[in-house]
Amino acid sequence: MKPVQPRPGPQVVVAAAGPAAERSLHPRPGPGRTGSARETPGPGPAPALVFPRPVTVTAGLAAPTGAWGGARPPRPVPAPPACPEPGHSPPQPCGGVTASALPDSAVPWLRPRETMEFAELIKTPRVDNVVLHRPFYPAVEGTLCLTGHHLILSSRQDNTEELWLLHSNIDAIDKRFVGPLGTIIIKCKDFRIIQLDIPGMEECLNIASSIEALSTLDSITLMYPFFYRPMFEVVEDGWHSFLPEQEFELYSSATSEWRLSYVNKEFAVCPSYPPIVIVPKPIDDEALRKVATFRHGGRFPVLSYYHKKNGMVIMRSGQPLTGTNGRRCKEDEKLINATLRAGKRGYIIDTRSLNVAQQARAKGGGFEQEAHYPQWRRLHKSIERYPILQESLIKLVEACNDQTHNMDRWLGRLEASNWLTHIKEILTTACLAAQCIDREGASILIHGTEGTDSTLQVTSLAQIILEPRSRTIRGFEALIEREWLQAGHPFQQRCAQSAYCNSKQKWESPVFLLFLDCVWQILRQFPCSFEFNENFLIMLFEHAYASQFGTFLGNNESERCKLKLQQKTMSLWSWVNRPSELSKFTNPLFEANNLVIWPSVAPQSLQLWEGIFLRWNRSSKYLDEAYEEMVNIIEYNKELQAKVNVLRRQLAELETEDGMQESP
Numbered sequence: 001m002k003p004v005q006p007r008p009g010p011q012v013v014v015a016a017a018g019p020a021a022e023r024s025l026h027p028r029p030g031p032g033r034t035g036s037a038r039e040t041p042g043p044g045p046a047p048a049l050v051f052p053r054p055v056t057v058t059a060g061l062a063a064p065t066g067a068w069g070g071a072r073p074p075r076p077v078p079a080p081p082a083c084p085e086p087g088h089s090p091p092q093p094c095g096g097v098t099a100s101a102l103p104d105s106a107v108p109w110l111r112p113r114e115t116m117e118f119a120e121l122i123k124t125p126r127v128d129n130v131v132l133h134r135p136f137y138p139a140v141e142g143t144l145c146l147t148g149h150h151l152i153l154s155s156r157q158d159n160t161e162e163l164w165l166l167h168s169n170i171d172a173i174d175k176r177f178v179g180p181l182g183t184i185i186i187k188c189k190d191f192r193i194i195q196l197d198i199p200g201m202e203e204c205l206n207i208a209s210s211i212e213a214l215s216t217l218d219s220i221t222l223m224y225p226f227f228y229r230p231m232f233e234v235v236e237d238g239w240h241s242f243l244p245e246q247e248f249e250l251y252s253s254a255t256s257e258w259r260l261s262y263v264n265k266e267f268a269v270c271p272s273y274p275p276i277v278i279v280p281k282p283i284d285d286e287a288l289r290k291v292a293t294f295r296h297g298g299r300f301p302v303l304s305y306y307h308k309k310n311g312m313v314i315m316r317s318g319q320p321l322t323g324t325n326g327r328r329c330k331e332d333e334k335l336i337n338a339t340l341r342a343g344k345r346g347y348i349i350d351t352r353s354l355n356v357a358q359q360a361r362a363k364g365g366g367f368e369q370e371a372h373y374p375q376w377r378r379l380h381k382s383i384e385r386y387p388i389l390q391e392s393l394i395k396l397v398e399a400c401n402d403q404t405h406n407m408d409r410w411l412g413r414l415e416a417s418n419w420l421t422h423i424k425e426i427l428t429t430a431c432l433a434a435q436c437i438d439r440e441g442a443s444i445l446i447h448g449t450e451g452t453d454s455t456l457q458v459t460s461l462a463q464i465i466l467e468p469r470s471r472t473i474r475g476f477e478a479l480i481e482r483e484w485l486q487a488g489h490p491f492q493q494r495c496a497q498s499a500y501c502n503s504k505q506k507w508e509s510p511v512f513l514l515f516l517d518c519v520w521q522i523l524r525q526f527p528c529s530f531e532f533n534e535n536f537l538i539m540l541f542e543h544a545y546a547s548q549f550g551t552f553l554g555n556n557e558s559e560r561c562k563l564k565l566q567q568k569t570m571s572l573w574s575w576v577n578r579p580s581e582l583s584k585f586t587n588p589l590f591e592a593n594n595l596v597i598w599p600s601v602a603p604q605s606l607q608l609w610e611g612i613f614l615r616w617n618r619s620s621k622y623l624d625e626a627y628e629e630m631v632n633i634i635e636y637n638k639e640l641q642a643k644v645n646v647l648r649r650q651l652a653e654l655e656t657e658d659g660m661q662e663s664p
Contacts, residue, residue, distance in 0.1 A: 238573025
């Protein structure tokens with residue numbers, strides 16, 4: 001099926017598409033204990049709910065006007081500036097590749113429906129006298145409304161907020177009936193569970209059917225980011241905040257041994273790599289093409305991190321396709337040897353156990369043979385692949401939601417989930433990589449099988465350990481962009497569902513959540529070394545699974561180019577990097593630390609991340625109040641310290657004046 005081209009003439013209107021913000025009835029929590037009331041950018045108070053006539057939605061078109069009955073003009077996403085700023089090259093979205101250059105057939109979820117009406121999926125758009133239940137809060141009665149992208153509950157009661165829930169945040173629903181009363185249990189991808197009591201069996205069945213349909217749309221272009229129009233001023237276009245050229249400039253000032261390669265300009269060499277990559281200068285593009293045929297998915301070794309302290313580097317790639325015949329590639333050997341200094345050895349960290357790596361040879365994969373890579377020592381670690389990780393998440397969430405078990409049963413179920421074991425294995429491997437770089441003075445190559453999951457976990461965490469910049473807000477954003485989005489982590493597949501969905505797919509896995517959990521473990525051990533706080537990590541988790549922004553859509557850069565996300569959606573970074581939002585994610589304890597930090601991976605040092613897994617299961621009111629009080633004390637202390645510094649300067653000036661007067 002060919003992609004639907006935008007129709008000429010007036011833009012279409014989406015029936016009741018809903019405003020931008022996802023809101024909640026939960027009161028806003030304090031920093032450090034983020035709840036659902038933390039508002040994403042929105043237009044402020046929601047307008048009255050007015051449902052216009054149903055209209056046709058063309059896949060891929062924005063839905064700007066009339067959704068609430070008003071004639072509000074569209075607010076288009078700002079385009080890149082026509083003229084670049086001095087000293088900067090003009091943005092080149094997608095490396096110059098056109099959408100037609102990428103086939104639909106290879107990416108089924110990129111094939112949009114020709115047309116559809118959201119109204120067709122909404123059998124009952126409104127139900128009165130619906131009662132909302134959630135733990136630790138009184139029940140709320142109000143009017144339930146369904147729009148194309150939101151579930152909304154509005155109440156006339158005082159001191160309550162409207163509930164705005166994105167359909168894409170719904171993981172599963174359960175239905176129960178007691179007489180004429182129907183109950184819908186909504187299980188969200190952020191692990192929240194909401195109960196709605198709906199009068200009337202028919203209304204309950206219709207609402208449940210509509211939610212199931214709207215939460216499982218089969219076309220990305222029908223998802224909310226393509227319809228969302230920001231109501232805030234865009235100060236910075238996040239789509240062009242972290243370009244490969246900018247990252248290369250940081251390295252080029254310290255070394256001339258690397259270059260930018262445009263070999264993947266039209267994604268012809270590797271569909272999961274960006275158009276521009278950093279490679280050793282002696283290796284030409286023709287050699288890179290040959291190496292790509294020797295690596296899984298065409299993922300030839302590229303630069304991930306340059307350690308300015310000693311010039312050592314981290315490279316990442318896919319597994320070599322040696323097979324059972326011991327195939328070799330001299331260009332591949334030359335490429336990774338080009339990263340070694342004279343007389344130095346390097347390390348290849350394989351995130352698979354030796355047994356798994358050997359089994360991969362039977363399927364055409366494998367690992368580097370010592371005879372062909374004599375200057376490299378291969379180290380095998382055992383980080384589980386994504387199907388096992390998904391089962392671990394399901395077991396952990398089930399244990400956290402079970403309020404009936406005693407201490408022994410709770411600890412037993414927590415251990416049986418193996419979640420903290422996975423955390424330990426990932427952190428241990430990241431520390432090993434950092435140790436090779438900083439203490440051994442050796443460059444490393446990291447890969448697993450595809451090079452898009454455990455490989456990225458290890459390269460990212462190693463940089464957080466080694467590089468102070470990665471522990472700042474913008475540095476961490478650059479890390480996410482460089483090591484996850486541009487590096488080809490398949491977010492669309494991995495984050496399609498969460499822990500509650502009954503229809504499990506083998507490609508779904510909490511790989512990114514595990515990485516964020518590892519970062520939180522380090523943050524907890526070094527609370528003053530990170531510019532961002534726990535809220536920042538929770539926000540990234542939420543937006544990876546359901547968002548009004550297009551940042552985490554698609555599985556790689558080629559798919560994002562196909563979807564024209566830069567032109568049709570807003571970047572998450574455009575919102576996060578606004579000063580009013582940054583303050584919510586800033587760590588008040590932060591003091592710049594330019595040293596390498598070495599986290600403990602001992603079992604007793606690792607804890608369950610309560611801010612993610614228990615935030616809906618226990619009240620955080622007093623913890624939030626304590627955190628706010630701590631922030632106030634810190635701010636007051638800073639004010640007093642500033643006054644002390646002023647008084648000291650004044651005293652020094654007075655003493656200097658007295659000394660000059662006393663001298664003959």
